[in-house]
Amino acid sequence: MARIVIDPITRIEGHLRIEATVDGGKVSDAWSSSTMFRGMEIVLRNRDPREAWLFAQRICGVCTTVHALASVRAVEDAVGATPPLNARLIRNIIAGTQYVQDHVVHFYHLHAFDWVDAVAATKADPAATSRLAQSISAWPNSNPAYFKGIRDKVKAIVGSGQPSLFANGYWGHPAYRLSPEANLMLVAHYLEALDWQREIVRVHAILGGKNPHPQTYLVGGMAIPIDPNSQAALNMERFDQMRGLLERAKTFVEQVYVPDAVLVASHYPEWFTYGAGHKTYMSYGDFPEPASGVPAYRFARGIVRPGKSMHVDDVDQAKIAEYVTRSWYEYPNERAALHPWQGETDPKYTGPQPPFEFLDVDHKYSWLKAPRYADEPMETGPLARLLVSYASGRADVKKTVDGALGALKLTPAALSSTLGRVVARVLETQLMADWLLDWHDQLVTNVAHGDLRVHDGSRWEPSTWPAECEGWGSHEAPRGSLGHWIRIKNEKIENYQAVVPTTWNASPRDAHGVTGPYEAALVGTPVVDANRPLEILRTVHSFDPCMACAVHVLDPGGGLIVNVDADRGAGW
Amino acid sequence: MARMAREQDPVMTATPLLEGRGLDRRSFLAFCGTMAATLALPASYAPAIASALTAAKRPVLVWLEFQDCAGCTESFLRASNPSVGGLVLDTLSINYHETLMAASGKDAEALLKQTVGNERGQYIAVVEGSIPTKDNGVYCTIGGRSALDIAHEVCSNAAAVITVGACAFYGGWPSANPDPTGAVGLGSVMPGTKLVNLPGCPPNGINITATLVHFLTFGVMPEVDAMGRPLFAYGELIHDSCDRRAHFDAGEFVEAWGDEAHRKGWCLYNMGCKGPETHHNCASVRWNDGTNWPIGAGHGCIGCSEPGFFDADTPFYRRLPSVPGLGVQTTADEIGVGIVALTAAAFAGHGLISIVRNRLQPEAVDEPAVPSDEEKD
Numbered sequence: 001m002a003r004i005v006i007d008p009i010t011r012i013e014g015h016l017r018i019e020a021t022v023d024g025g026k027v028s029d030a031w032s033s034s035t036m037f038r039g040m041e042i043v044l045r046n047r048d049p050r051e052a053w054l055f056a057q058r059i060c061g062v063c064t065t066v067h068a069l070a071s072v073r074a075v076e077d078a079v080g081a082t083p084p085l086n087a088r089l090i091r092n093i094i095a096g097t098q099y100v101q102d103h104v105v106h107f108y109h110l111h112a113f114d115w116v117d118a119v120a121a122t123k124a125d126p127a128a129t130s131r132l133a134q135s136i137s138a139w140p141n142s143n144p145a146y147f148k149g150i151r152d153k154v155k156a157i158v159g160s161g162q163p164s165l166f167a168n169g170y171w172g173h174p175a176y177r178l179s180p181e182a183n184l185m186l187v188a189h190y191l192e193a194l195d196w197q198r199e200i201v202r203v204h205a206i207l208g209g210k211n212p213h214p215q216t217y218l219v220g221g222m223a224i225p226i227d228p229n230s231q232a233a234l235n236m237e238r239f240d241q242m243r244g245l246l247e248r249a250k251t252f253v254e255q256v257y258v259p260d261a262v263l264v265a266s267h268y269p270e271w272f273t274y275g276a277g278h279k280t281y282m283s284y285g286d287f288p289e290p291a292s293g294v295p296a297y298r299f300a301r302g303i304v305r306p307g308k309s310m311h312v313d314d315v316d317q318a319k320i321a322e323y324v325t326r327s328w329y330e331y332p333n334e335r336a337a338l339h340p341w342q343g344e345t346d347p348k349y350t351g352p353q354p355p356f357e358f359l360d361v362d363h364k365y366s367w368l369k370a371p372r373y374a375d376e377p378m379e380t381g382p383l384a385r386l387l388v389s390y391a392s393g394r395a396d397v398k399k400t401v402d403g404a405l406g407a408l409k410l411t412p413a414a415l416s417s418t419l420g421r422v423v424a425r426v427l428e429t430q431l432m433a434d435w436l437l438d439w440h441d442q443l444v445t446n447v448a449h450g451d452l453r454v455h456d457g458s459r460w461e462p463s464t465w466p467a468e469c470e471g472w473g474s475h476e477a478p479r480g481s482l483g484h485w486i487r488i489k490n491e492k493i494e495n496y497q498a499v500v501p502t503t504w505n506a507s508p509r510d511a512h513g514v515t516g517p518y519e520a521a522l523v524g525t526p527v528v529d530a531n532r533p534l535e536i537l538r539t540v541h542s543f544d545p546c547m548a549c550a551v552h553v554l555d556p557g558g559g560l561i562v563n564v565d566a567d568r569g570a571g572w
Numbered sequence: 573m574a575r576m577a578r579e580q581d582p583v584m585t586a587t588p589l590l591e592g593r594g595l596d597r598r599s600f601l602a603f604c605g606t607m608a609a610t611l612a613l614p615a616s617y618a619p620a621i622a623s624a625l626t627a628a629k630r631p632v633l634v635w636l637e638f639q640d641c642a643g644c645t646e647s648f649l650r651a652s653n654p655s656v657g658g659l660v661l662d663t664l665s666i667n668y669h670e671t672l673m674a675a676s677g678k679d680a681e682a683l684l685k686q687t688v689g690n691e692r693g694q695y696i697a698v699v700e701g702s703i704p705t706k707d708n709g710v711y712c713t714i715g716g717r718s719a720l721d722i723a724h725e726v727c728s729n730a731a732a733v734i735t736v737g738a739c740a741f742y743g744g745w746p747s748a749n750p751d752p753t754g755a756v757g758l759g760s761v762m763p764g765t766k767l768v769n770l771p772g773c774p775p776n777g778i779n780i781t782a783t784l785v786h787f788l789t790f791g792v793m794p795e796v797d798a799m800g801r802p803l804f805a806y807g808e809l810i811h812d813s814c815d816r817r818a819h820f821d822a823g824e825f826v827e828a829w830g831d832e833a834h835r836k837g838w839c840l841y842n843m844g845c846k847g848p849e850t851h852h853n854c855a856s857v858r859w860n861d862g863t864n865w866p867i868g869a870g871h872g873c874i875g876c877s878e879p880g881f882f883d884a885d886t887p888f889y890r891r892l893p894s895v896p897g898l899g900v901q902t903t904a905d906e907i908g909v910g911i912v913a914l915t916a917a918a919f920a921g922h923g924l925i926s927i928v929r930n931r932l933q934p935e936a937v938d939e940p941a942v943p944s945d946e947e948k949d
Contacts, residue, residue, distance in 0.1 A: 006677035007715045015714060036712045038639050039705075043745060049886040054874060055882070057744055061774060062671075084918050112675045128687045153662070162630050162665035167683055169674030202863045208860035209869035211641045211650065212774055216869050218829055223871035225835040228837020232837020233870070257583045347752070348709040354718040367711075455829040502914030537676055547642045 001028070002530040005358065007035070009108040009540060012060040015504065016548025018518075018540060019361055022527045027536065030515075030522035032506045033341055033359055033366040034547050037347060046266045049075045049488050050219045056484065057213055059498070060549045064212040065098045066477035067498065067549070070484040073473025075219045078488050081335065081459040086451060087221035088348040089443040090207055092287055094214065095475070096398075096436045097203045098275070100249050101483075103429040104257050104384075104479040106544045108186075108193040108276050110450040111422070112539045115264045116178060116186040119171035124184035132181045134261060139255040150188040170534040177267045177537035186264070200249045204324040206242050207234075221336065221455030226447055241443050246440055250433035261426040264409055265419050272410060275418030277521035278377050279307035280502070284315060284483070286476035287435065298435060299385045299428075299476050300392035302374065308414055310391040315373075317472075317483070320499065323370040323510040326363070328383070335511040337372060340485055340497050366490075366508040367551045370516060380504045381543060383415060383424040384403025396434075399438075400427050418521070421542040462491035477501055479546050502550035505543050518543060606652065610782040610792070611804050631788055632695040634668040634687055636726060637756055638712050638719040639746050640701025643774040644669045644737040651777035664784070668697070670714075678847035680843040681715045684722075688729050696787065697730035698780075699758045702739040702746045706754030720761060729761055730791055734768045735759075735796060735800075736780055741771040747883040749862055759800070766791045769800040778857055779805040799879065801851065809875050810847035813855040816840070834870060839920065844889040845872030852877040 005018035015036040023027045044052055051077060057068035069091060076083065083091070126148035133142035159167055170176075178186070189331070201211040207224050208214025216223045227233035265272075267345040285301025296424055302312035321337035324330070330346040331338065350364050372378075389397040404427055405412060414420060459465065470487040480501025487495040507516030515523075518540060525535050582791070604684050622948045637645070666672065667687045668680070675683055687695055701719075704711035709718030727733045735758050737892040738744040746755035759767055770779055783802055786794045811817065817838040819825070850873050854865045867873060875885040 005716075008670050008676065010673050010676045010680050013671065014640075015637075015712065035714065036639060037753060038711070038746040040745070040751060041669035042752045043748045048889065049865075051886060051888045052763060054888055055745055055748075058641055058643065058773060061641040061646050064643060064646070077722075109672065118674070133693060157662065160630075162632075164630075164667070165673050166668065167667065167675060168679040170679075194649070198652070198861065201650065202860045205863035207869065209864050209866035210776075210854075212646045213875065214869075215866040215871045218871075221829065223829060223869065225830060225870045227835035230835050230837065232868075233835045302683045352716075353708055354713045355723065356709065356713075356716040416704065431869070444928070452623060452835070453830060457828055457830070460829070464908055480750075532679075562813075 003358070004527075004530055004533055004536070006533060006536060008292055009537070009545070010448070011113070011537075012547065013060060013549070014545070016540070016547050017359070018522070018524060018536060019359060019365075020533075021288060021376045022530050022533075025526055025528065026526045027126060027522045027527060030519045030536075031359065031361040031365055032368075032508060032516055032518040034368045034506065034551050036547060037367040037551050038548075039347070040500065043269075044493050046492050046494075048491070049078070049196075049486060049493050050091050050460075050462075052486065052493060053219075056496075056498065057217075059547055061212045062544055063098070063102060063479060063549060064469055065094055065214060065236075066207075066475055066482055067484070067500075068214075068217045069095060070473045070475040070477075070485075070498070072217045072219050072469050073475065074187050074473070074484040075473075075488075076459075076473030077144065077473055078469040078486055079459045079464075081220035082456050083221040084451070084453040084456060085446055085468055086226055086443060086464045087454050088288070089439050089446070089454075090222050090224065090454070091217075092439045093436060093443070094207055094216075094494060096202060096287070096432045096439065097200060097246075097249075098112070098434070099432045100253060100429055104253070105197050105424065106262060106420070107257060108190045111541045112186055112264075112565040113169055114534065114541055115176070115268065116175040116190075117171050117173075118154060118166050118169060118187050119158050119182050120176065120178075120180050121183035121187045121523045122180075124151055124152060124160065124180035126151060129181040129184045132179075135183050137255045137257040139259075140513045141188070146453065147184055147188060147375055150191065151184055152186075154187055168416065170532045173532055173534045174528055175534050176297050178264070182263060182267070183534070186260060189260055192256070193252075196249075196252055202251075203242055203245050203520050206238050206245075210345075218455055219461055220457060221453075224454060226452045226454055228447065234447075238406055239447075243437070246433075246436045250437065253429050253433045258426055258430055261422060262404070265423055266484075268419060271419040271522050271538065272414040272417045274525050274535075275421075275521045275542060276416040277379060277517045278515075279377050279416050280305050280373075280378050281387050282373060282378040282380050282481055283385045283388040284474040284476055288472070296393075298431075299397075300394055302388045302392060303378070304387050304391050306387060307415065310387075312388060313392045319374040321372060321375075322499070324364075325370070325511040326508040327365050327366050328370045329369065337370075338377070340483070340499055341487075341495070344415040352356060368503050368516075370507040370510040371500070371504050375510075375512075375521070377507065377510075377514060377516055378481075378504050379543075380501045381421065381424075382428050382478075382480075383421045384480060385476060386424040386428060387412075387415065396431060400431055418525075418539045418542045421544075425544070444522050456504075465491065470484055478503060479544050479549070482549075500546075500549040502543075502546045505546055506550055518545075606778075610778050611786055625756065630663060630665040632691050633664045633666050633698060633784070634695055634726060634730075635666065635670075635698040635700065636668070637670050638699070638701035638703050638723070638740070639744075639753070639886060640737070640739060641721075642671050642700070644740075644780075647772075647774035647779065648736070650781050650860055651781040655810060663788075664696075667691075678715075681744040684726065684816075688726055690730050694731050695729075696784070697727050697733045699727065699733065699735050700737055701797045702755035702757060703761055704742045704746070704753035704755050705761065710753075711753040719869070723758060723761060727758065727765060732768065732787060733762075733765060734770060734780075734783060734793075735760070736770050736775055738771050738773045738881065739877055742879040743768045745882050748860040766801050768796060768802060770805070771801060771877045771879070773874075773881075775877070775881065776805075776857060776859055779853070797851070805853045805857075806851040808851065808853070808875060810850045810852055810867075812886060813849050813853070814867060815855060817869060819866070829870075837870075840867060840872040842891050843872050844887070844891055846875035846878075846881075846885050846892065847873040848892060849885075850875040881908055881942065 002022045009016040017033040052073035053068040056071040126144040129147040130144040204211035208216035225233040285297035289299035485497040709720040712719040742757040824838040875881040
């Protein structure tokens with residue numbers, strides 16, 4: 001039995017360490033550890049709630065915008081502000097743009113090299129690569145000269161003695177299965193996507209001044225003014241520019257990302273059988289349809305357990321609780337889970353002093369707590385959203401998923417797997433690219449009707465707030481279910497808490513020894529060569545880890561009483 | 573003559589190299605031109621930049637991430653020009669960057685070790701994220717080593733060290749009151765090491781690229797201010813290059829989000845804008861290929877390139893304090909000078925940040941707006 005440590009896990013956001021045992025060519029046990037802690041919730045205490053989003057957004061720069069949105073929703077819920085329709089549409093556009101950019105970057109820059117052998121691409125025949133590309137897509141960058149240029153470029157880099165970012169990859173590993181031509185096409189698209197990702201986020205710059213960390217949210221609405229007759233506001237010139245960017249993003253998703261992901265998936269069919277884990281999936285629901293005025297989410301809310309049944313249970317936040325039994329924190333009762341608003345902050349590191357070789361995985365071993373829903377671990381993210389929406393009968397989701405499953409000759413059960421997460425991510429990107437144009441057009445139509453409002457100022461002044469109030473805001477972020485809780489007292493933040501997607505997914509064991517989703521998904525993953533554990537990266541990366549988001553602290557302020565009504569706050 | 577000029581043209585000389593790297597001449601020249609402009613150099617410097625960028629052995633860069641959000645990395649990836657994606661792969665050899673590198677685990681660690689051993693004194697180190705100093709550094713470990721340990725080893729053997737972002741500059745939000753992990757900037761744990769600091773939350777990608785190109789072209793880092801910030805990017809107050817400055821001088825202010833003044837692009841001073849005390853070139857180079865910048869999108873500046881801004885500049889929506897007895901224009905300029913002095917002091921000693929905070933917070937809200945209604949009329 002081999003003991004493996006992978007630290008740093010690269011091509012993720014933040015600091016993740018995986019320890020695993022490998023027995024008979026398969027992972028027999030795994031431990032997921034976050035090795036970084038900052039303490040955002042402690043920093044937020046006693047500050048002006050209206051600026052919480054400017055801090056919270058900076059929990060993460062990869063999933064920028066997501067904590068800003070959850071934060072303003074939480075404060076609005078607490079103080080009773082209602083963002084106008086334009087502001088809600090702008091929020092959808094910013095969040096949707098984040099999905100599209102983030103998922104494409106994940107596929108090409110964070111995940112592709114788990115499936116694509118960049119060095120093998122140098123053996124490709126450019127003409128054959130061109131034929132392959134043209135057989136699966138109308139994307140115009142596909143002639144033999146183009147692929148020859150890319151091949152020569154990759155050859156020059158890997159043959160220069162200075163392979164740069166390509167150094168020490170698991171190139172030549174027997175688990176790589178693509179043809180040299182497919183490898184070359186994917187490497188070419190890796191480079192194209194590197195340029196493309198700069199373009200799509202210009203939507204954030206139009207609406208929020210810059211990316212990363214757009215600067216435009218406000219409690220009560222958005223700071224970007226709308227006025228068709230001003231050159232300092234959103235006007236037709238800016239709307240047109242934005243629509244052009246969204247149209248080109250949709251084209252890239254449809255002609256590059258989707259066919260590439262399908263190509264990769266079709267070459268690794270056994271990866272639809274590995275990496276399932278607990279098969280319990282949760283989505284808070286999000287992307288309300290603003291025009292309808294009621295929270296009819298584009299992504300449905302609920303919990304499904306496809307291992308047992310596809311019945312959709314509603315999410316009741318009262319059933320969320322976190323353990324620290326195996327985390328570097330202290331609770332009065334180490335074996336009890338606490339609701340987020342009862343949690344205590346007592347970071348207490350009991351791991352080995354650095355430098356160390358192994359963690360003490362029999363005891364506490366992570367800066368992540370272990371969130372559980374009714375004592376069950378939950379996977380969140382694209383796969384969870386798609387399964388919940390599919391089971392809830394969302395027509396556009398069902399059509400997209402059925403189409404993809406047909407093309408790949410798979411049943412819905414196959415989605416509970418490593419590659420299932422990859423496929424779910426690309427499918428929801430496809431949906432989002434459509435929805436974005438829809439929201440853009442709704443915004444322009446509303447402006448055409450003379451509505452220029454972007455902010456509800458009735459609750460801007462803290463003097464308009466109750467002396468004490470509390471609220472929560474949720475968001476289905478690209479990586480999964482995100483919740484922020486706030487309690488306000490005398491115009492200041494008394495208590496602030498965030499429970500984020502990667503905390504759910506990368507959680508350590510709980511008091512009962514039940515593993516988190518990463519840990520469960522890794523068990524049974526084949527490992528051909530324990531010195532080059534490429535397969536472990538495949539499953540871990542399929543979740544798209546974001547560690548900076550995941551580590552949070554719950555504060556001992558206590559007594560946060562949240563009205564657990566899932567429509568409240570979460571909607572807008 | 574024409575032939576000589578051609579032979580001396582570094583781009584022409586470098587053409588085979590460029591082709592080898594899959595880069596067309598036009599994009600490359602455009603990039604060199606953009607770099608010259610960002611660095612405020614005359615266009616005649618573009619050939620020198622081109623020459624430096626096509627050297628046969630590529631300069632080595634390692635990029636460390638500690639208590640970070642990867643936002644600075646993301647911003648680096650947004651650096652503008654059609655071919656910059658290719659350039660960051662081709663022009664430099666990025667031997668270590670956890671978010672981007674193919675290698676993982678011990679194979680990644682080996683690359684860092686090899687670079688420090690084989691390229692001693694020759695590589696560029698870039699640091700993103702703060703460094704926790706409490707409790708033996710257990711709040712950030714990579715490969716079982718503390719951030720502190722890694723930073724010392726890698727940065728003390730580098731040819732040049734650049735910090736990117738507020739966190740590596742002074743500690744960033746992790747160091748904001750009450751600073752749960754003892755988070756500090758690199759300068760605090762590497763006293764005596766000359767750093768080039770590119771603060772911002774995040775810094776603009778184009779300033780990161782421009783600093784690297786400056787170093788590669790001239791062999792020295794750009795000139796910096798007292799806090800190690802390059803003058804080409806942090807030499808002026810936002811207030812002095814802001815395209816809304818005329819509205820400030822004319823006393824035309826936004827008073828409520830979404831009001832007519834807001835839609836017309838008037839000055840955001842009364843909404844808490846920190847432009848008058850913030851040194852950054854946002855107003856001139858803008859963000860995301862020149863698309864926009866925060867004030868252009870209707871929200872005030874939050875002062876993210878100044879030390880201690882998460883404490884010194886908060887509450888963010890509170891108007892900067894006035895200085896009684898001074899006219900409109902003088903007031904903001906004086907504030908700028910005053911805050912620079914205060915933040916410089918704060919940077920010298922972390923504990924002073926709370927003093928800055930106390931100096932800024934009281935009374936500002938209750939005092940009459942600057943300018944008064946009479947002055948506006």
